[in-house]
Amino acid sequence: MKYHSTRGGGARLTAAEAIVRGLAPDGGLFVPDRIPKIDPAFIESLRPLSYIDRAEKVLSPWLTDFSRDELKSLLIAAYEGAFDDPAMAPVTRVSEGLYALELWHGPTLAFKDMALQLMPHLMTASRKKVGETRDVLILVATSGDTGKAALEGFQDVPGTGIAVFYPEGGVSQAQRLQMVTQAGENTHVIAVRGNFDDAQTGVKRIFSDRAFAEKLDAKNIVLSSANSINLGRLLPQIAYYFSAYADLRNQGALAEGGQLDVCVPTGNFGNILAAEYARRMGLPIRRLVCASNSNNVLADFIGTGVYDANRAFHLTSSPSMDILISSNLERMLHLLLGGDSEQLSGLMDGLKKDGKYVLPGAAHEQLSAAMSGGWADEGAVKAQIRETFERDGYLLDPHTAVAVRVLEDYRVGCEEKLPALVVSTASPYKFGRAVLEAVGGDAEGDDFACCAALAALAGQKVPRAIADLPGKAVRHRAVCEVSEMEGALVREMGL
Numbered sequence: 089m090k091y092h093s094t095r096g097g098g099a100r101l102t103a104a105e106a107i108v109r110g111l112a113p114d115g116g117l118f119v120p121d122r123i124p125k126i127d128p129a130f131i132e133s134l135r136p137l138s139y140i141d142r143a144e145k146v147l148s149p150w151l152t153d154f155s156r157d158e159l160k161s162l163l164i165a166a167y168e169g170a171f172d173d174p175a176m177a178p179v180t181r182v183s184e185g186l187y188a189l190e191l192w193h194g195p196t197l198a199f200k201d202m203a204l205q206l207m208p209h210l211m212t213a214s215r216k217k218v219g220e221t222r223d224v225l226i227l228v229a230t231s232g233d234t235g236k237a238a239l240e241g242f243q244d245v246p247g248t249g250i251a252v253f254y255p256e257g258g259v260s261q262a263q264r265l266q267m268v269t270q271a272g273e274n275t276h277v278i279a280v281r282g283n284f285d286d287a288q289t290g291v292k293r294i295f296s297d298r299a300f301a302e303k304l305d306a307k308n309i310v311l312s313s314a315n316s317i318n319l320g321r322l323l324p325q326i327a328y329y330f331s332a333y334a335d336l337r338n339q340g341a342l343a344e345g346g347q348l349d350v351c352v353p354t355g356n357f358g359n360i361l362a363a364e365y366a367r368r369m370g371l372p373i374r375r376l377v378c379a380s381n382s383n384n385v386l387a388d389f390i391g392t393g394v395y396d397a398n399r400a401f402h403l404t405s406s407p408s409m410d411i412l413i414s415s416n417l418e419r420m421l422h423l424l425l426g427g428d429s430e431q432l433s434g435l436m437d438g439l440k441k442d443g444k445y446v447l448p449g450a451a452h453e454q455l456s457a458a459m460s461g462g463w464a465d466e467g468a469v470k471a472q473i474r475e476t477f478e479r480d481g482y483l484l485d486p487h488t489a490v491a492v493r494v495l496e497d498y499r500v501g502c503e504e505k506l507p508a509l510v511v512s513t514a515s516p517y518k519f520g521r522a523v524l525e526a527v528g529g530d531a532e533g534d535d536f537a538c539c540a541a542l543a544a545l546a547g548q549k550v551p552r553a554i555a556d557l558p559g560k561a562v563r564h565r566a567v568c569e570v571s572e573m574e575g576a577l578v579r580e581m582g583l
């Protein structure tokens with residue numbers, strides 16, 4: 089399997105080469121030359137297998153430059169023992185015909201662990217394959233969640249280091265503690281006296297500093313990113329859609345080859361794109377429902393074919409979906425335009441210049457045939473959390489609640505009701521305060537008190553990744569000015 093740029097420039101690369109590069113040289117994203125196809129017997133064959141074995145079977149046609157044994161050992165190194173549920177990504181029945189694919193049983197309680205636990209191992213193996221002998225230093229600017237998931241994923245992975253910059257005062261108490269107590273000899277965490285945009289701009293500046301790159305090179309280090317547009321983060325996400333289907337078969341919720349609807353709470357479009365790849369591989373998904381919060385640019389786009397990011401930005405209770413420019417959408421456009429990179433480049437130029445583009449009619453028809461879009465405002469999200477808890481006894485985090493709300497709206501208009509899978513992207517305890525308020529609890533005290541109150545109300549236990557935090561030793565205390573991020577990094581790493 090080879091990969092090429094959505095914008096048409098550059099050479100066709102192996103998976104390992106594309107993972108090492110991250111972004112294509114012409115600014116495009118790497119996409120496969122063709123999408124591998126499976127037959128119905130393949131899906132049935134997954135039913136008795138563990139998650140790791142299922143993932144190995146689903147991912148191997150995408151990673152043909154890795155041997156099956158090699159891929160299996162990477163999956164074991166990444167996933168074994170890192171999740172608090174033996175099924176890793178279990179499917180839970182919420183109500184009649186509605187199932188939740190729980191992707192939050194990893195170390196940071198959110199779905200990014202599914203990709204970020206595996207990506208560091210894919211990255212080091214890929215570097216070896218392409219003959220790169222330097223160590224890789226991953227730089228991340230985070231508004232909270234990605235930083236922690238990347239720290240956990242790269243912790244003590246040989247040949248890698250990771251440095252995370254977060255806005256001082258701009259993350260929640262639990263998020264800050266998660267990061268500053270991070271274990272690992274190769275992890276670095278630095279607070280920046282500024283907001284997230286400052287931190288992000290600072291990281292970009294470090295990436296483009298030639299002199300700094302030369303200094304690192306002399307120490308046998310090269311910079312890289314753990315960004316969600318890297319193929320190494322996208323591909324691992326395809327596996328859990330197949331795993332969910334196999335589980336639904338095992339639970340008797342689907343007949344052999346039976347179709348289902350899938351609803352994904354969407355931000356950067358990575359998760360739902362993996363579902364589209366799974367569908368095009370042959371997984372019987374009837375319709376993909378793309379769920380947005382009040383930042384509803386994608387819902388409008390799917391409805392009208394007009395992408396227009398010129399609108400107010402809303403801070404919501406589902407912050408990982410507070411996005412107006414979804415970078416992975418470019419890969420979807422590439423599919424819809426039949427690989428016409430000239431047309432795609434035109435649309436992307438429009439987005440850059442005017443924050444806007446219009447999808448050609450035929451491509452929009454294709455999009456409408458495959459996907460529905462919808463969105464839920466803050467009131468609807470809160471009401472959904474309460475309703476699902478009171479009616480079904482199931483706690484939703486705000487991101488998953490957006491998806492359940494949008495799915496219910498979509499199902500009202502469906503003539504034939506099919507079993508539906510909602511992708512559940514975060515543990516409710518990651519957003520304990522908002523969830524407690526929604527179910528009518530008394531949200532006094534700090535985040536930990538809210539989680540304890542929520543657990544008491546639901547008759548559950550607070551997950552250890554949260555409960556253990558207040559007792560953990562702080563390991564990272566560095567703070568720096570926005571203008572000083574590079575110097576702080578040099579000091580932290582002793583360069």
Ligand SMILES: *Cc1c(COP(=O)(O)O)cnc(C)c1O
Pocket residue numbers: 198199200233316353354355356357358359360408409487513514
């Ligand atoms: C990142 C994230 C999302 C959005 O996923 P995309 O792949 O960016 O669309 C949704 N929910 C949670 C909890 C997330 O962390």
